[in-house]
Amino acid sequence: MAIPVALAAVxxxxxxxxxxxxxxxxxxxxxxxxxxxxxxxxxxxxLNHFGAAFSDLGGSFPAVPVLLGCAGLAAWLAHRAGRPRWWLPLAVAPVAAVLIPLLVVPAKAWFARPGPYGVPLAPEQWGWYPSGHTATSAIAYGTAALLLARVLDPGLVRPVHAGTALVCLGVGAGLVWSDYHWLLDVLASWCLAGLVLWTLAAALRRLDPR
Structure with missing residues (x-):
């Protein structure tokens, strides 16, 4: 419980x-x-183009399609292995995808924080806090890695987790480098995503202990 408590506190x-x-x-x-x-x-x-390209990986496209595709792959591998609840990834992935806007959009509207350029928010803008791209990448790619890790060969789990972490770090760094977000916007979204992933992992362990 120490990790989720620390994430919630930060x-x-x-x-x-x-x-x-x-x-x-x-x-x-x-x-x-x-x-x-x-x-x-x-x-x-x-380098500037590289930073912008990395930050784009936090958009709903491609993050959500990657999540859904990995969920389909995880379900297929589980079905091929004869697991009784092989369909579980197909249920978890849409829940994770829907959670992103449900958690981020109301917070953006409530805090209404201007971006790094200091320009006042337009009436149609939600605000910069927390970072939607950071939350989208961390929750979508993190959930995808979580689902795949349950069905992949154990030797592949660590590379999948490491690659996912690098991509998510790259998205956050790209956002800050490109002046798209404040640093604290990114850090807060990582904490939020960590809480979501911890909850999903705990739910998966209860629903399918294997």
Whole structure:
């Protein structure tokens, strides 16, 4: 229980600081200014394109199709192995996909935080906190890895988890590098995604102990 408690505590702390415009937000400003200075000093167009491309991996497309495809693969492998609840991934994946907007959109609307450029929000905008792309990538790819890990050969589980973690880290880094999000937007979404994945993993262990 230590991990979910720690994630919830960090998420609550960041959310409180964003809500009251607290001193922790100075970390966001310092990070943004540091990244801008580094980006200007390097002046690397390929690196900038690389950061933007990584951040795009956090969009609903391709993240949700990857999740659904991996769920289908996991269900097929479970069915081929003769598991009685082989269909479980097909039920879990849509739940995870639906949870993303249900958790992120209301929070964005409530906090209504402007982005790193400091431009006031337009009436049709939800706000930047928490990061939707970060949450989408971490929950979608994380759930996909969780489902696959239950049916893959044990030797493949660690590479799948490591690759998923690298992609999710890349999305967050790309968002901050490209000035698409504040650092705390990204950190909060990672905490939120961690809580969702921990809950899904616990539910899967109860529904299918094997």
């Amino acid at each position: 998420l609550a702390l960041i959310s409180w600081q964003v809500a009251v415009d607290g001193p922790l937000l100075e970390l966001d400003t310092a990070t943004r200014n540091g990244v801008r200075s580094l980006r200007k000093a390097l002046h690397s167009i390929p």
